[in-house]
Amino acid sequence: MLIAFAVGLLIIFLLEIAVGIAAACYNSDFQDGLKSALRKSVEQYDTANADKETWDNVQQKFKCCGVDGPNNWQGKQIPTSCCREKLDSAETESAYCKKLQTNNDYLSTIGCYEEIKNEIQSNAKCLIGVGIGIAFIEIVGVVLACWLAKTIKSGEK
Secondary structure (H helix, E strand, O other), X not given: OHHHHHHHHHHHHHHHHHHHHHHHHOHHHHHHHHHHHHHHHHHOOOOOHHHHHHHHHHHHHHOOOOOOOHHXXXXXXXXXXXXXXXXXXXXXXHHHHOOOOOOOOOEOOOOHHHHXXXXXXXXXXXXXXXXXXXXXXXXXXXXXXXXXXXXXXXXXX
16 A cells, blocks of 8 residues: 555656646747737737736736737727826826826836746746655655555565
C-alpha cells in the first residue's frame, strides 16, 4: 500500500514537471492568446456588462487604458476608468473625464496588456518558488514512503 502511495506521488510529481515544461514552451502562445482575448473583450465593452465591469476594474487598478493604449477605443467613447488621478483636487471626476481625447493630460497612455503581463511575470517567481517547495515535499514523501515500506518488510522477516 505504501509503494502505491509512493508511485502515486511520483506520478503527480512527473505531471507537475510536464506542466511546467509545457508552460515554459507555450509562453508566447499564452501571451498571444491573452492579447487576442483582451482585444475581443474591448470590442464587447458596450454590449456585455461583465466585460465593462472587468475593463473598468483593470483600468483603474493598473492605471492603464485599452489593450495597447487609448487608441484601442477609437470609434467608441473612451471609458472614464481610463482617467488618471485628478490634477486639480477641486475638479470633479466627471468634469475632467467627460471630454476624453487621446492626447488628454488626464488620460492613461499605458496599455493594459503590458501592465497585466508585468503583473503575471512578477507573480510567476512566487508561483515557481511555491511549485519547487511542493515538489520537494513530494520527493520527500516518496522517499519516506519507500523507506517505511522497506522497514515494514524487513521487520516482518
